[in-house]
Amino acid sequence: MQLISHSGLATWLDHLAQETTLIAPRNVDGVLLYRPVQSSGDIVWDFVRPVLSVKEAFFPATERVLTIEKTGQQIRLNETVPDGERVIFGVRSCDARGFLAMDALFANTEPVDVYYTTRRENTALIGLSCNEMGETCFCTSTGGAPDDPTGMDLMLTEVDDGYAIQVITEKGAALLPEITLQELAGEIPQPVLNDPVPFPPMEAWPPQFNDAYWADMAERCLSCRICAYVCPTCRCFDVRDEPLPAENGSQHFERIRCWDSCAGEVYRQIAGGHNPRAAKGDRMRNRFFCKFYYYPEQYGPVACTGCGRCVDACPVNIDITEVMHAVQRLAEVEP
C-alpha cells in the first residue's frame, strides 16, 4: 500500500479541482455539505459526516428528466441526460455502502435509470476512513465498517505522516497523482468501534406488523421528511410536468422528478382522496419495514447503512436503533 503526505494530498486535490469538478465536504454557512470546491483549502477534514448524504450528487432533490415542446400539432421531447465528469472526495463508507441499495434499484433492475447510472459512471469516489465512529453511528451493525472500501474507487486512511491509499478500481487508479508515492511502512491503524446494536433478521419483522408499538412510537412523529432526505438509501420520488416560459404560439414544459418521503402525509394518497396509510404509525412502520424487510426482499440489500443521520436530524428523537432494539425484543418474546 502507498502513502501520500499531507502536502502531497493537498497538491493532488488542488490539481483535481483544476482538472475536473471536485466535490468535497464543505462548510456552507456553518452547515457541512458535499459541494463543489475550488481548492483543497475549501475542504473540511475533521467531521463525522455531512448533514446530507452523497446521494444528492447522484439522485438530486430535483432533476429534470426531459423537456416537452409543443408547437401546433408538433410535440418534441428532449432528453436531458447529465454530462460532465466529477470526483467526490471525503466519501464515508456508510454513504458508499448506500450505493449497494441505490444501484440495486436504479442500475441493476429493469428499467435502468439512465440519469442515475450516467452520474455513477461519470463520477469517481475517493473514500476517507473514519478513525472512530460518531456517537450515533452503527455501520458495523448493518454490515459495514468505518474503513470499509465497498463502493469506493480509492480509499484513504489517515496514518502518522499522511494518508494510506488503497486502490479499489481502475477508475481510481487512473486518478492517482503522477508523482511517485512512498510505500507505506507499518500497519494501518484500526478504527475505534462503537458497541453494535441488534440487527433483527428479516423473518423477525412480519410478525410485528400489527403490533401496537408502531402507533405508540410514531405518536410524536411530525410527519416531516428529514429522515428520508438525509438518508443515503431512501430513493422515493415523485414526477410532475411543469410549464416553462415559451415563445408565443408554442408551449414548453419540463418533466421533473423530486424527492418524496413515505413519512409525508400525502405520499400514499390516491386519486379520490383515500389514504391507505393515513395514520402516522402506519407510515413509520412502512419506513422501517422498507429498510429491513420490503427492500431486501425485493432487491437484495438492506436499505440502511448505519450512518446515523436520521438519528441526529430527527427533531423528536425517533431513533432507528431504538426500533431495531424493539423489534429484536418483540421477536424474542413472540418468535
Add this chain to the structure above:
Amino acid sequence: MSYTTEIQATARDLLSSDQVSCVIGYEVGPRGRTRPAFIYTADDADRLVWNQNCTHNLTTYLHQKLRPNGYTSAPAETERVAIVVKACDSRAINVLVAESQINREQVHVIGVACDGVFEGAGLGRSDGATLQHRCTECGERTPVTYDTLIGEPQAVDTLDSEHDLAHLEAMTPAERAEFWLSQFDRCIRCYACRQACPMCSCPTCLYERDDSQWIGMGNGLNEKRTFHLGRAYHLAGRCIGCDECERVCPVDIPIGLLNRKLAGEVEAAFGYRAGLEPIPSPLTTILSGKEG
C-alpha cells in the same frame, strides 16, 4: 419538590381521576435525549421529566389529539388532554383558541415557569450551558395561560430583541437578497418547519398542492423562497416566537428572523402580539374585530 416530581404528581392526579385521557409532556429517551411523550396511565407518569432540554413546542400535537379525524371535521368534544407548556408555548394555546382550532376547556394546561432551554436541545447537541437565542431575549417566563403552574412566577426584564434584525435591515436590498438566497439555497423542502409549527394547521398546505398552481414541486430557488416567505407571511401576527421551525431545520436556515421581522411589523401597526390573549390577530380580522 422538583419540577419533574410536580409534573409527575399533577399528571398522575389528572389521569387517575379521569380528568384527562392523555398527558402530553417530555421524557428522556434511551440515548439521553429529551423528547415528547404521550402518557395514558397514572403508572406511566413516572416517565415525565422537566429539564432545560425541553425545547419542543408540544402544542403542535393538540390537533391530532383533539381533531383526530382531521381539520375539516368537528372536534372530538369528549376528549380532554393535559399538556406541559413553557411560557412561549402557552401563547400558542391562546392563538389556537382564538382561531377556533381547539376549545380551551378541552385542554388542561400544565404551565412551567421556565428558565430557558439549551441550544441544540433534543438533537443531542446541547452543551448544557448555552441558552437558545430566543430564551436570552424572552421577557415572559411565566405562561400566559395555565390550569396548573409548576414553579414560581418570575419577572424578567424585557430585553432588546432587535439586534440581529437590525444587522440585516442595515444591508442594501441586493445584500439582503444574496443573504436570503444563500440561506434558502440549502433548503431541501423537508417541510419540518411547517410540520413542527402549531400554527401551520391547513389541511393541505398551499405550497404542497398537487397542481403546482402556486409553486412548483421542484427544489429551485424560486420555489424555496416562495415557500419560506409565503409561510412567514401566513404566520404574520400569528407566530408566537417559539422558534421550533428554526430548531428543527436540518440545514440551519434562520427562519425565525422572518417571523420576528413580521411580528415586529404587526406589533408596530396594530399594537398586537400574538398569543398574549385569546383574541385573533387584527391583521386577519376587520374593523369590528370579528371576521366578516
Add this chain to the structure above:
Amino acid sequence: MTYEPRIIGFLCTWCSYTGADLAGTARLQSAWNLRSIRVPCSGRVSPELIMKAFDQGADGVLVLGCHIGECHYDNGNHRTAKRLPVLHSLMEFAGLEPERLRLGWVSASEGERFARIVNEFTDVVRELGPCSWQQNGHRPQAVRAILESEV
C-alpha cells in the same frame, strides 16, 4: 434598445379598472408598460399573487383599489390596506427594492389620477432597472454556480 420595465397591475373592477377606462376615453397618456389584471376587489389580491408576479419576472407590481370607505364589498380594501404593508416589509426584508411594489387608491372618476400613478410608478421602476428577484437558473445548481463565481 432602452430598458422598459414589465409592470403588473392588479386593478379593482369597480373603481381603478373603470378609472383606467376613463383615462383611455379622456385620451390621457399612461405608460404602456402596465399589464392590467382586472380583479373583483383589491382585497382579492392575495400576497401569493404578488409574490408569484415577481417570481415570474415582473419588474414592478401596482395594486389599485377603491378609496377607503368606498369598497363595493364594504371592507375588501381594508384587508388590502392591512395586508400590503406587511407583505411589503417582508419582501423588502428578503431583498426586493421597496419601490417595486406600490398600493394606491383610484376611484372610477379619477382617470387623471390613474394615469399619473401609473406614469410615476413606471418612471420609478425604469430608473431602478431590471428586477433581479426572479431566479431564472431554476435548478439550484445553476444559481449556486452564479453565486459562487461572484464571491
